[in-house]
Amino acid sequence: EVTMSFNQKISAILETDEEIEAILAAPGTELPPLLPALAYALGDLTLLAEDLWLDPAKSLEEQGGWNAHEQEQCRTIALEGIKRLRDGETRDSSFTDEDLCTIMSWACGTQLDGSYLEMLREELAPDNQDLRAPDWSKEDYAKDRDFTVAIIGAGMSGILAAYRLKQSGVNFVIFEKNPDIGGTWLENTYPGCRVDVSNHVYCYSFMQKHDWPQFHSTQEVLLQYFNECADHFDIRKNIRFSTEVSSAVWDETSGEWALELSSGNGEETFHCQSIISAVGQLNRPAFPEISGRDSFKGPSWHSARWNHEETIKGKRVAVIGTGCSAIQFIPHVAREATSTTIFQRTPNWLMPRPQYQKELPQSLLWCFEHIPFYNNWFRLHLFWRSHEGLLPRLEVDPEWDGSEDNSVSASNHELGFMLRLYLESEFKDRPDLLEKVTPRYTMGAKRFVIDDGLWATTLKQPDVELCTNPIAEITEDGVLTEDGTLHEADVIIYGTGFKASEFLTPMKIVGREGLDLHEQWDGIAQAYLGIVSPNFPNLFFMYGPNTNIVINGSIIYFSECETHYITRYIRHLLKHDIRALDVKKEIHDEYNLRIDDGNSQMAWGASSVNSWYKNPNGKVTQNWPFSLLEYWEQTREINPSDYIEIQ
DSSP states (O other): OOOOOOOOOOOOOOOOHHHHHHHHHEEEEETTTTHHHHHHTTOGGGSOGGGOOGGGGTTTHHHGGOOOHHHHHHHHHHHHHHHHTTTOOOOOTEEEEHHHHHHHHHHHHHHHOOOHHHHHHHHHHHGGGOSSSSSSOHHHHHTTTTOOOEEOSSSHHHHHHHHHHHHTTOOEEOOSSSSOOOOHHHHHOOOTTTTOOOOOOSSSSOOSSSSBBBBBBHHHHHHHHHHHHHHTTTGGGGGEOOOOEEEEEEEETTTTEEEEEETTTTTEEEEEEEEEEOOSOOBBBBBOTTTTTTGOOOEEEEGGGGGGGSTTTTEEEEEEEHHHHHHHHHHHHHHHHHHEEOSSSSSOOOOEEEETOBOOOOHHHHHHHTTHHHHHHHHHHHHHHHHHHHHHHOOOOOOOOOOOTTSSSSHHHHHHHEEEEHHHHHTOOOHHHHHHHHOOTTTTTSSEEEEOOOOOOTTTTTTTEEEEEOEEEEEEEEEEEETSSSOOOSEEEEOOOOOOTSTTTOEEEEEEOOBBHHHHHOOOOOOBBTTTTTTTTTESSSOOOTOOOOSSOHHHHHHHHHHHHHHHHHHHHTTTTSSEEOOOOHHHHHHHHHHHHHHHHHHHHHHHOOTTTTTTTTOHHHHBBBBBHHHHHSSSOOOOEEEEEOO
């Protein structure tokens, strides 16, 4: 059975030809997805003009890199297609999978086949089909076997894992330390908090929404989306809120995990056959190692634990850090505070995106509401742009001499040059600020910060100061920098990010032969496929080591791949009546050498700049260095020879 996602109500087209022409001519209408959507809705491949075939090399340009004449040609064809929809024409039953492949190939400017076609088809979710749903059920293999999975965390990944287990008929319980679901979208309530990848990609492939209010939705919109999903999946009754897992210990004899739980009702032990850790990487605030932090006499807080009780109106505010969260909240703080002093250690590469905080234009919303599954084709277009677009520009070319600007290849230099031009145009009237905001390190070595011009506007306010002098200490009155200046403050806000490389802390995890996971990692978290670690049978990580993406696509894609792999693993256990599996050390180690090697050939591995992608020893424990397709291929099916069977 096909599980439908948020059912889209397609409205009848009542507009005249002239009105439709005006909608198609509006600057906010995204043209490249129009012809595939219409070809699919009408089952007519003749709408796909041969000479409009998209060019992957231009994937980052506006309107797929089409010139004015080509855009006009697209509008002319689209108008005829929309008139046919208005007349009630639909696709007939002769439409084949091959036809779908033809449309998708046109939409991606690439002759698609094999796994790339299959992966993109899942992302497209034609007719909103859930193509990644498990195709098996526990009933088929082990109806009477006791098998319970404990999921730790009810954020984006935990909710997804729960739904996939539910679809497979596998028993599960979610333990969530917070009183509600949503994970990072529940905890981060600072002003200006929003998603920095496009929302039409930052959602489950099988739960696409056609009515996102903005290109990059705000925290409360995302929190509502995940709540709606949890309701739709009907998994709330399986969640135990305000319950923290303090430890998990593997019992050799019973072949089970024992979880120590603490909640308002005290301590208890819970036994299960498998654990999915869905605790995320960005949920434990990191504070900088600066002496005197406790001596400050005013209120201070971390962006991820925003203090909504305190007012900053009329106060002098010091902000330490300029990462992704800080750049979102600083403009809001600067509007309220009498003065704002920002302490920056490393400037960011800004990625210009004019629509960053904008509502979707009416013309684009019209397409979502009147053209069947236009939003799916729009999503595919965005996915393809990011998949093809940026990753190659971050690969190290060993022949390239980048000593002048720390670039790692010709295309890396070229994009860095364009991004510098953007900074120069934003700060041309303030050479003093331009000097401070221009990065000297490799473009792509740290996460990009999306910007629509607000950063420059904020920094140019007369009551805002950007301080690049290193901090010596924090005193009771404010922040003392190494040049001897005391920057007085009434409030200090830390925008200093998260302890991303300390995976699964503060939980204690004990596996076979009493091995402690954190001791085994010894500061360097590693896992095979980012999902399993040797000596820890039937324990899975989601958003685990080296599954973070820097630039291409959305983390939800990784979670969907991981969940697919985990359900295949559990199916294998049930089908072959195996108690547990433990990944072989040599398989795990070989895999991680490949990852390390891959990371060393990317901008973030080759550069020495500090970033949350690295752990304190400078090893990249966060990032996935290859294409999105490669991760999909690796998580298709469990290879039994990678594992030792435990009976």
